[in-house]
Amino acid sequence: MTIFVFTALLGAAFFHASWNALVKNSADKIKSMLVLTLVHGILGIFVAFFVEFPKLEVWPWLITSAIFHVIYQGCLALAYNSGDLSRVYPIARGTAPILVLLIFYFIIETSMTHTEILGVLLLGFGVIGMAQGAFSNRENLILLPYTLGAAIGTAGYTIFDGIGSRISTDPSSYIAWLFIITVPIFFSVILIFQGLKIFKIEQTTWKIGSVAGIFSFGSYWVAIWAMTQAPIPLVAALRETSILFAVLIGIIIFRDKINTKKIIAASLILAGIIIVRL
Helix, strand or coil, X not given: CCHHHHHHHHHHHHHXXXXXXXXXXXXXXXHHHHHHHHXXXXXXXXXXXXXXXXXXXXXXXXXXXXXXXXXXXXXXXXXXHHCCHHHHHHHHHHHHHHHHHHHHHHHHCCCCCHHHHHHHHHHXXXXXXXXXXXXXXXCCCCHHHHHHHHHHHHHHHHHHHHHHHHHHCCHHHHHHHHHHHHHHHHHHHHHHHHCHHHHCCCHHHHHHHHHHHHHHHHHHHHHHHHCCCCCHHHHHHHHCCHHHHHHXXXXXXXXXXXXXXXXXXXXXXXXXXXXXXX
C-alpha cells in the first residue's frame, strides 16, 4: 500500500467519525439523517450520469441493501439521541463484524480460522465492556437496542453490498444507484413514523446534515477506490481506525465521560476488527 492510499484511508476514517459526530451534535438527529440521505441521493444522481445503468440481476441486492441502510441510519440516529458518541459508535462498529462473521460461518461458509476466532473473541469482550459501561455509568440504556439495530443494519448492507457490487461488475454504478433508491425508502419510513412534521427542517439542521452527507459520501467512495489500489482486508482494517477518531472526538469535543474501562473496551474492539480483517 502506498503512502498516498494509506493517508487517504486515514482521512476517510476521520471523516466517517466526523459525520457521525455532526449528526450526534445536531438538535434533531432524525432530521439530520434525513438531509444526509437526501445529499447522498443528489450526489448519486450526479454520478449516475457517468456510469452504466445496473443490470437486472443487481436490483434485488440493491433494494435489500437499501433497506438495511435505512435500518442502520434510523437506528443510529435514535441511538445518538440516548448515548454518547464514544459509547454508541464503537458498539455499532464492533458488533457488525461479529454478525457478518457468524452469518458467513453458519450460512455461507463452514469454517473459521484461529485468527478469526481470536478476533471475534476480542470484539465480543470489547462490545460487552462498552455495553456494561452503559449500565455501570447509569446511562440511558435505550441506546443499546438502537445501537444493536444499527449494527444489524451495517452487517446486512455489508453482506449485500459485497455480493451485489461483484454481481454488478461496476462498483461506481452500484453505489450511485444504492444512494439514489435509499432516498424514497428512508423518506417513506420516516413519514410513516414521524408524519409530515419531519419535513419542517431548520436551517441549522440543513447545514449540519448537508456537511455530514458530503463527508459520508466522500468517506465511502475513498474506501471503495482504495479497494482497487490495495488489498481489501487491509483497506477494511484501516477504515476501522474511525473508532479511535470517534472516541477522541467524543472525549475532546463533546466531553464524553472517559474512564479506563471505556478505553480498554474501545481498544479491544479496534484490535479485534483489525485481526479479523487481516
